[in-house]
Amino acid sequence: MTRRHVAVTGAGPAGLAAACAALAAGARVTLIDSAEQPGGQYHRMPPEASAGHPGGLRHGRDAFLRRRSRVLTHPRCTWLPETSVWALERTGPADGPPGAGSGAPPRVHLLCGGPADGSGRTRRTLDADALVLATGAHDRVLPFPGWELPGVCTAGAAQALVKGERLVVGDRVVVAGTGPFLLAVAASLLEAGAGVREVLEAGTFPTVGRNWLSRPWELAAQLGKTAELAGSAAALVRHRVPYRLGRTVVEARGDGRVEEVVTARLRPDWSVVDGTERTVPVDALCVGHGFSPRLELPLAAGCALRDTPAGAGAGPFVVVDGEQRTSVPGVFAAGEITGVAGAPAARVEGAVAGWTAAGGDHAVPALRVLRRSRDEGRAFARRLARAHPIGAGWPGWLRQDTVVCRCEETDYGTLCAAFGDAAQAAPRVARLSTRAGLGPCQARVCGPTVAELRARLGAGPAGHGTAAEPPGHTPHRRPLAQPLRLGELAAAPVPFGSPEETPDRSGGPKPPGAADRTTPSGPVAESPEAPSSPTDPSDPTDQR
Amino acid sequence: MSPRRLPARGTADGRGERPLRITVDGRPVDGVAGQTVAGVLLAAGRTAWRRGPSGAARGVFCGIGVCFDCLVTVNGDRDVRACLRRAADGDEVRTQSRTRPGTGGSRSADAGADGYPEHGEATG
Known part of the structure; x- marks a missing residue:
C-alpha cells in the first residue's frame, strides 16, 4: 500500500493537531514551520522551557508538550524547523481551475535551515498527496496618531516577547483595542511582573456584554477558552487593573518614543465623545483590533475566500467544508485562517483536517465527536466576531x-x-x-x-x-509569501525524495534540523501500521 | 522604566543562563542565549534602532516577523528581522534605515529591493 504523504505548513495548535491526526490515520507527514520549535504563537516559550522545564500560566502546556513529542519522535514524521514556505506552485493547467486534472495539491517551495532571514538557506521543493495549511494570524492594528512611535507595539508583540523571552515591554503599560486577547496579554504582563495601568476595550457594553452573555450554554462547549479568559480577568482584578469598556487610545505622543497616550470615551460606533480625553503617562502601549489571517499561501493555492461583514475585526477567511477541505483539491485549511476562535478550536479543526487529508476512515466515532466540537468552535468564532466588531467611526x-x-x-x-x-x-x-x-x-x-x-x-x-x-x-496576494534573497532564488531547488522515501533518507542534501530529530524514545501513541483515531483520548483538551 | 528581561524561573540570579555578547554598530551588548536580536536590544534599553523614510525612529512593532519595522544587518546579511533572528554569540549587528534622500542620515547608492535605499547608519 502506498502511504499518503501529508504536508502540513504551520506547527501551531492547528498544524500540530493536523500532523498528529494524519499520523494516526497512517500517513507519512512532513511538518513545516519557520520557527525552531513547534507551538506557533500560542505555545511560544523560551528555549529552555521547551526542553521540559515548567513555566508559568500556559494553558494546556502539558498536553501540548506531549503531543509535540509524539509528533516529532514519530518514525513517519519529518519535521522541518526554520523552514519557510515562500511559494506554492499550482500543478494544474495554467488557464484551468486550480488543481484541475491532477487532483494533487500545489508544489511547495521551501527555504530550509539556517537562522531567520539568513543567507545561504537551501531551496527545496516538496510534492505531497495533500497539503494542510495552518498558517495562523497576526494582530490587526488600526492606525491612530503616533502609532509609529517606538514603544507602541501590537498586543501580539508584547505577548511574544513575554512568552518567548521573558521580556516585559514596560512598567507603565496601557493595553488597548478590542477583543479578549487584550485580557490574555495584560494577564501575561502582570504575571511576569510588569505594571499595567489599564486595559481599554473599545467596544461598548451593549455590544460586548450582550454577545458574551447570550446563550451561555454555548460557552460551556468552549470550556478551555472560557476558563482561560476567566483566569486572565481574575489576574486583572487581583492586580487592581481597571478594564474599561467603550474607551480607547486615540493618540500616542512622545519624543522619539511613546511617553504618554490620550484616551477617550467612544460611542457604540467608536466615534469619540468630545471632552472625555485623558492623558496617561506610559512607557509602553500595546494595541490590537482583532486579527488578520495569514492568507498568502491559501491565495497562492487558489483557495476561495469568504468575506466578512463590514466592520468585522478580521477576515476574509478561507472557505472550508465539513472536513476542512478548501475549494482546491488536495488542499485543507485549519485554525485561524478559517475563522478566529482561539487555540482549542484550532486544534479540533487541525485534527479533522489532518485525518481527512490522510484519507482516514470517515466512520470512526471520534471524527463525529470532533466535527461536533468543530461546529461549536465555529459558533464561538461567530460570537467573538459579533462581540468585538470594528466600529465604523474609527477614522x-x-x-x-x-x-x-x-x-x-x-x-x-x-x-x-x-x-x-x-x-x-x-x-x-x-x-x-x-x-x-x-x-x-x-x-x-x-x-x-x-x-x-x-x-x-x-x-x-x-x-x-x-x-x-x-x-x-486582494491586499493579501503576495507572489513571494516570505522574503528570500536573490542568490537563494537563483539556486536550483533540490526536490525532496519520492513519496516512498522520507526526505532524510532520500540521498539528497539533508535539510538542516532534520538530523536534530530525537530518536523515538518511548512508545509512540499510534502503532505505525494500525490506524487509530484522530484524537488521543488521554488528551481532554482535544474535545474542546 | 524601559523593557526589561526577567531571569529564568528557578534561577532568580540568572544562574544557568548562557551569556552571549553581540556588537551593535561596533559596540558590545550583552544578552543570554535564547534571546532574539530584538530581545537583546530591548533588554539593553534600546527601544528604537531603525528610521522610517522621514527619519522617524522605529523599533519593534509586531514582534512576529510581519511588519519589518525592526530590520537590521546581521553579519553582513541585510534586512534581517530582529524579532525573528535568534542572537548568537559574536553576531555583528548593524542598524539600517530607510530614510529618503534629503531627510538626514547617510546617503547610499545601495537601493533596497523596493526602490528606496535602506542603508547602514554607522558605516559612514
Whole structure:
C-alpha cells in the first residue's frame, strides 16, 4: 500500500493537531514551520522551557508538550524547523481551475535551515498527496496618531516577547483595542511582573456584554477558552487593573518614543465623545483590533475566500467544508485562517483536517465527536466576531498627517486625496501613486485598513478578493509569501525524495534540523501500521 | 522604566543562563542565549534602532516577523528581522534605515529591493 504523504505548513495548535491526526490515520507527514520549535504563537516559550522545564500560566502546556513529542519522535514524521514556505506552485493547467486534472495539491517551495532571514538557506521543493495549511494570524492594528512611535507595539508583540523571552515591554503599560486577547496579554504582563495601568476595550457594553452573555450554554462547549479568559480577568482584578469598556487610545505622543497616550470615551460606533480625553503617562502601549489571517499561501493555492461583514475585526477567511477541505483539491485549511476562535478550536479543526487529508476512515466515532466540537468552535468564532466588531467611526481618530502605511509613511490625507480622485482610486493605481502597501511589509499591516478606507471614501469595494472582486486585487496576494534573497532564488531547488522515501533518507542534501530529530524514545501513541483515531483520548483538551 | 528581561524561573540570579555578547554598530551588548536580536536590544534599553523614510525612529512593532519595522544587518546579511533572528554569540549587528534622500542620515547608492535605499547608519 502506498502511504499518503501529508504536508502540513504551520506547527501551531492547528498544524500540530493536523500532523498528529494524519499520523494516526497512517500517513507519512512532513511538518513545516519557520520557527525552531513547534507551538506557533500560542505555545511560544523560551528555549529552555521547551526542553521540559515548567513555566508559568500556559494553558494546556502539558498536553501540548506531549503531543509535540509524539509528533516529532514519530518514525513517519519529518519535521522541518526554520523552514519557510515562500511559494506554492499550482500543478494544474495554467488557464484551468486550480488543481484541475491532477487532483494533487500545489508544489511547495521551501527555504530550509539556517537562522531567520539568513543567507545561504537551501531551496527545496516538496510534492505531497495533500497539503494542510495552518498558517495562523497576526494582530490587526488600526492606525491612530503616533502609532509609529517606538514603544507602541501590537498586543501580539508584547505577548511574544513575554512568552518567548521573558521580556516585559514596560512598567507603565496601557493595553488597548478590542477583543479578549487584550485580557490574555495584560494577564501575561502582570504575571511576569510588569505594571499595567489599564486595559481599554473599545467596544461598548451593549455590544460586548450582550454577545458574551447570550446563550451561555454555548460557552460551556468552549470550556478551555472560557476558563482561560476567566483566569486572565481574575489576574486583572487581583492586580487592581481597571478594564474599561467603550474607551480607547486615540493618540500616542512622545519624543522619539511613546511617553504618554490620550484616551477617550467612544460611542457604540467608536466615534469619540468630545471632552472625555485623558492623558496617561506610559512607557509602553500595546494595541490590537482583532486579527488578520495569514492568507498568502491559501491565495497562492487558489483557495476561495469568504468575506466578512463590514466592520468585522478580521477576515476574509478561507472557505472550508465539513472536513476542512478548501475549494482546491488536495488542499485543507485549519485554525485561524478559517475563522478566529482561539487555540482549542484550532486544534479540533487541525485534527479533522489532518485525518481527512490522510484519507482516514470517515466512520470512526471520534471524527463525529470532533466535527461536533468543530461546529461549536465555529459558533464561538461567530460570537467573538459579533462581540468585538470594528466600529465604523474609527477614522474619526485620524488626522490628515496620521501615518497609515508605516513602511512608506503614507498619511491619511494623501490617501483621502487619492481615493477622492477617480483617476487614482483603483487599488493598483492608488498603491503606486501613494506608495501605501509597497514597503517592506508588503501591506501586511496596512492592507486591510487601506482597503477599508478606500471603500469608505466611496472609491469602490474593500477588495478582499472574494467573488465580488477578483483575487488579484486582494491586499493579501503576495507572489513571494516570505522574503528570500536573490542568490537563494537563483539556486536550483533540490526536490525532496519520492513519496516512498522520507526526505532524510532520500540521498539528497539533508535539510538542516532534520538530523536534530530525537530518536523515538518511548512508545509512540499510534502503532505505525494500525490506524487509530484522530484524537488521543488521554488528551481532554482535544474535545474542546 | 524601559523593557526589561526577567531571569529564568528557578534561577532568580540568572544562574544557568548562557551569556552571549553581540556588537551593535561596533559596540558590545550583552544578552543570554535564547534571546532574539530584538530581545537583546530591548533588554539593553534600546527601544528604537531603525528610521522610517522621514527619519522617524522605529523599533519593534509586531514582534512576529510581519511588519519589518525592526530590520537590521546581521553579519553582513541585510534586512534581517530582529524579532525573528535568534542572537548568537559574536553576531555583528548593524542598524539600517530607510530614510529618503534629503531627510538626514547617510546617503547610499545601495537601493533596497523596493526602490528606496535602506542603508547602514554607522558605516559612514
